[in-house]
Amino acid sequence: MTALATAIDHRAVLARYGAEVPRYTSYPTAPHFSQGAGPHLWGELCGGLDHAEPVSVYLHIPFCDRLCWFCGCHTKQTRRYDPVEAYVGSLIAEIAAFRRRLGFSPRLGALHLGGGSPSFVRADDVKRLSEALHAAFDFAADAEISVEIDPSDVTDETLSGLRALEVTRASIGVQDFDPAVQAAINRPQSFERTREVITQLRASGLVSINLDILYGLPLQTPERLDATVEKVITLEPERVALFGYAHVPHVKKHQTMIRQEDLPGPEARLADAARASHALQSGGFEPIGIDHFARHGDPLAKAARGGTLRRNFQGYTADPCDTLIGFGASAISRFTGGYVQNTVPTGLYQGRIAAGEPAAERGYRMSQDDVIRAHIIERLMCDFALDLDDLKRCFGAPADPYVREALRLAASDPDGLVKVEDRRFVIRPEARSLARTVASWFDAHLQSGEARYSKAV
Ligand SMILES: C[S@@+](CC[C@H](N)C(=O)[O-])C[C@H]1O[C@@H](n2cnc3c(N)ncnc32)[C@H](O)[C@@H]1O
Ligand code: SF4
Missing domain, CATH: 3.80.30.20 (tm_1862 like domain)
Incomplete structure (x- = not known):
């Protein structure tokens, strides 16, 4: 990993994903x-x-x-x-x-x-x-x-x-x-x-x-x-x-x-x-x-x-x-x-x-989609990581699309917030203050409704 790759431009991340994101004390969130x-x-x-x-x-x-x-x-x-x-x-x-x-x-x-x-x-x-x-x-x-x-x-x-x-x-x-x-x-x-x-x-x-x-x-x-x-x-x-x-x-x-x-x-x-x-x-x-x-x-x-x-x-x-x-x-x-x-x-x-x-x-x-996304978001907020094999153990075959989604998100992350390492989707240590933003990638409800949230950092 180069020193350049580890520097996170918080301003660019907040401009890209929005400065206001849920605190994820639940998923879906109360609004x-x-x-x-x-x-x-x-x-x-x-x-x-x-x-x-x-x-x-x-x-x-x-x-x-x-x-x-x-x-x-x-x-x-x-x-x-x-x-x-x-x-x-x-x-x-x-x-x-x-x-x-x-x-x-x-x-x-x-x-x-x-x-x-x-x-x-x-x-x-x-x-x-x-x-x-x-x-x-x-x-x-x-x-x-x-x-x-x-x-x-x-x-x-x-x-x-x-x-x-x-x-x-x-x-x-x-x-x-x-x-x-x-x-x-x-x-x-x-x-x-x-x-x-x-x-x-x-x-x-x-x-x-x-x-x-x-x-x-x-x-x-x-x-x-x-x-x-x-x-x-x-x-x-x-x-x-x-x-x-x-x-x-x-x-x-x-x-x-x-x-x-x-x-x-x-x-x-x-x-x-x-x-x-x-x-x-x-x-x-x-x-x-x-x-x-x-x-x-x-x-x-x-x-x-x-x-x-x-x-x-x-x-x-x-x-x-x-x-x-x-x-x-x-x-x-x-x-x-x-x-x-x-x-x-x-x-x-x-x-x-x-x-x-x-x-x-x-x-x-909760639908089954909500239950799996709630699990993913809770693990990211608690562990700063999602164990992809553990996801499969918890939910079986229905977990497959979410494993693919995590891999796709990691591959298309322009800011270097996450990496995949040993079958784990990991928020990089220097991006932990942006964990709510990464969790929001898995939020299927974020774009719907008129909810307003607090500042991401
Ligand atoms: C119910 S209050 C704590 C108990 C007691 N009422 C007190 O104020 O000491 C819970 C905590 O929520 C936090 N809190 C309240 N309003 C907040 C806000 N607008 N933004 C972030 N944290 C807040 C505060 O740190 C507060 O201590
Ligand atoms: S008004 Fe003050 S004392 Fe009452 S809950 Fe809020 S922070 Fe606590």
Whole structure:
């Protein structure tokens, strides 16, 4: 391989394939689910669940006591607590309805509470949720229970709720520690308070801490991001997620509070991501997929080394369950046969649950073509490679056209992003930041619909 062949011209690649591509936390991606298909598909896919198959569960909490201007999540600010309490009641009713529909209690291998800010939910309500989940699911002894936490919410009350739920992993938002960046995103959060919360969580018995950092934020200079990464390393988390800020003000109106002229350009974003990744690796973290980092002994790092890493709506996971049941407004469930998404507006979701109707709204039934493409895209996003013989082992003769497609794509790749080596379609190490672009080559839905995605890097 010559030195010339390894230099990737990112600008040319983004001009050729488009600067905006999906993050591929699912395939097909959510914008391709069909409106109205949810309720029927939900019943059908639940009916097909196997007693013996463990499932993962996701609970969505769409509330925060503040609104950060960068936020891309399904959430809303509330200053009062009673809407949260009422919403917890709806979640409990939805969980009970699911259990009645199934007629048995599936084994639960992993539980994740995301949002919004699940740490905003009071201890009594967390306990009510925990009871409802234990009544509907058979928790595995080693079930991983993770919760997203905004440090500004954490009180003794929060810690008592987390203990009641027997939480094993906390995922804490940091974003950036610099005061100027924090002012530009409406998220004041001191390093000292974050460190204190981590100490409290560890004292509460939590085995693992993940910290989220963002690059591409307004007013974020290389020095400010480097200082944040350095501070994050001193907090000694087990995992770090380094996300590129997705600026989508056409979807998230509050992002218009962020001035376009304060945002770093594509080249600065690329350089920032590369420097932060390098610093985290020098700090003892192994890179996982496109945006995660983990200590050598962490389950995520072990899964990445062993080729068993998975990708789901929360990002990367070591959880091997194929089925994910989502509860709450906007939550998505993944079955081997398709996806179902609950209605997004919180009021509408609660109205449906109160009326005894399924909250499912949009859905997608997987064809065999989708199943094979989903497998290919997941392996590329997790391993940066696709083992062509393994594809054949998984799907038999129907895999043949996809093997030919991979070989053809590698042969006609003008930018040198990929190569075929030992019957493996491999994303070159220097093109890994463009893994989403390479994955999109296999996306048969990309050109259809009006979906808009975030920046590829
Ligand atoms: C639900 S939030 C985390 C929990 C908690 N609410 C908090 O903010 O600390 C999940 C993570 O999504 C990431 N995130 C939110 N909006 C984003 C955006 N527009 N682009 C990229 N990442 C984003 C942030 O890193 C955030 O920590
Ligand atoms: S980043 Fe977290 S705390 Fe901020 S608005 Fe989004 S979900 Fe809420």
